[in-house]
Each structure stands twice: as structure tokens, then as C-alpha cells.
Amino acid sequence: MHEDVSPGTGSADQPGSQEPEILPLSEVARFHGHLCPGVALGYLAAKIAIRKLRPDRDMDGQLVAIVENGGCSLNAIQAAAGCTMGKGNLIIRNHGKNVYTFINKATNDAVRLSVKDRETDEDPVFKALMTRAVEGTASPEDMQELQSRMKQQVDAMLAEPPETHFDIRHVTVEIPKKSHLATSVKCSKCGEMVAESRARVQNGSFVCIPCFDEHTRGR
Known part of the structure; x- marks a missing residue:
């Protein structure tokens, strides 16, 4: 992917413009199966992209997402932004990075969102619980505490403006070519x-x- 930072603000939100509709977070969580920080992060990324790029809701597939990880945020982006593998407008380049590039194919506008370094905000107890859960050594009490702390983390994320969590750049990106039906x-x-x-x-x-x-x- 070729990228150059654009000197201007691109298609930033217009003052007084109507807030674009986005799927409720409860529907996104239902699609994913549960609500977790990864889903919340993907939801916030999709929200920023829709606000800034203003894709036409009647033009399915107009918004393209390039996601640089394979985590829970993928499902949030599929549900909230309408970018899916099946339609070819979700491209996964798993670099292990919480970086999301969205492109409006109709306007050629694009934004790149990278998660800010907020290590000072991390909860060491949450990290330890998550490690045990992944390793399969977490007790029922551990899992209950993990769920509680996960909800607290999600609530804290949602209480802040979406832009708080990302470095946002308007970029120039080569629009991926649409794949043709193959025999x-x-x-x-x-x-x-x-x-x-x-x-x-x-x-x-x-x-x-x-x-x-x-x-x-x-x-």
C-alpha cells in the first residue's frame, strides 16, 4: 500500500453537518458474541471513518477498510462499517498493529487511524487475568473478575471521544482493485x-x- 500524508485536513467533519448513522454498539456486540475492548476499539475506528469520510449508505461497498491485525476489532468493523471479506472491501494485512485505514472509493479520501500509546493507562491485573485466561489456567473467580474489569475498560473507552484513542491522519492511498469473478x-x-x-x-x-x-x- 502506497501512502503519503496529505498536507490538508482532507474530508474532515463539516461544522453543523448531521451526524451520520451507525449501527448501535449493542448490535455489534451481538454480531461478535460479546463486548470486549477489541470490539469497542473497532467500533470507535469505524465511527471515526464514517464521520470523516461520509460514505453513501446506499452505495454498498463504497467504504474500504485495510486492517493491520487479526483481532476482535475486525468483527466490529464488518458490522459497523459494512466492510466485509465477502464483499472484498475488507483487506487484512496482519502486521500485529492496531492500525486501520479507511478509503472512500467515490471521493478517494482516506484516513489512517493508529492506536495511541497509552501504556500508563493499562491495568496490570487485567493483563495478568487475560494471560491466565488465554493459557487456560484462569479460575472461575479469575474469569468473573476479568469480565468485570473488561466492562470497566469498555465503559471508560466509550466515555471518551473516539478521537482520544487514535492518531488520525488523512492520507493518499492507492485504492485496491476489485477482484473479478473467477472461473x-x-x-x-x-x-x-x-x-x-x-x-x-x-x-x-x-x-x-x-x-x-x-x-x-x-x-
Whole structure:
């Protein structure tokens, strides 16, 4: 992705303009399965993008999101911003960074949001509880305390303006090309259909990626 910081303010919020609609957080949490700081972060990122880029709600797929992590925020962005893998307007580049770039394809405006360094605000007890939960060593009391602290963290995030949590830059980004519908071919190994653009050629025949990898590992 080619990026250059734009010198101006781009399509910042217009004074007096009507606040754009966004899916309620409760619906986003229902889509994800629960409410957690990662979901809240993705929701706030989507909220900023919609405010600043003003995509046309009737133009599905106009807003594109490039997300540089594979965490819970992805589901919030899919639900709140309408950027999904299936439509091709959600691009995941998992660099392990809480960085989100949104592009309005109709206007070529784009914003890049990167989470601010707020380590002084981190709760060491929360981190320890989360570690135990991930490792599978958390007790029922640990999980109850984790849920309580998670709610406190989410409430604190939502009590502040969304812009508090991100460094926001208007950028110039090369808009990703929309993928074309591909014809399907039959894998000569397993017999299953695969998109031709994702198939590999082996001994003059098409094979799917799993079969190709299996053959390669067998060498």
C-alpha cells in the first residue's frame, strides 16, 4: 500500500453537518458474541471513518477498510462499517498493529487511524487475568473478575471521544482493485472445484493449494 500524508485536513467533519448513522454498539456486540475492548476499539475506528469520510449508505461497498491485525476489532468493523471479506472491501494485512485505514472509493479520501500509546493507562491485573485466561489456567473467580474489569475498560473507552484513542491522519492511498469473478476448475488430485485464479499447475494439470502443498511437503 502506497501512502503519503496529505498536507490538508482532507474530508474532515463539516461544522453543523448531521451526524451520520451507525449501527448501535449493542448490535455489534451481538454480531461478535460479546463486548470486549477489541470490539469497542473497532467500533470507535469505524465511527471515526464514517464521520470523516461520509460514505453513501446506499452505495454498498463504497467504504474500504485495510486492517493491520487479526483481532476482535475486525468483527466490529464488518458490522459497523459494512466492510466485509465477502464483499472484498475488507483487506487484512496482519502486521500485529492496531492500525486501520479507511478509503472512500467515490471521493478517494482516506484516513489512517493508529492506536495511541497509552501504556500508563493499562491495568496490570487485567493483563495478568487475560494471560491466565488465554493459557487456560484462569479460575472461575479469575474469569468473573476479568469480565468485570473488561466492562470497566469498555465503559471508560466509550466515555471518551473516539478521537482520544487514535492518531488520525488523512492520507493518499492507492485504492485496491476489485477482484473479478473467477472461473472454476477441477483439482486433478482431490476432484474438488477451485477458483482458477487460486489454483496451481502441477504436471500440466490444475491442483488446489492444499493438494499442491501436500505434494510439495512430500518431496
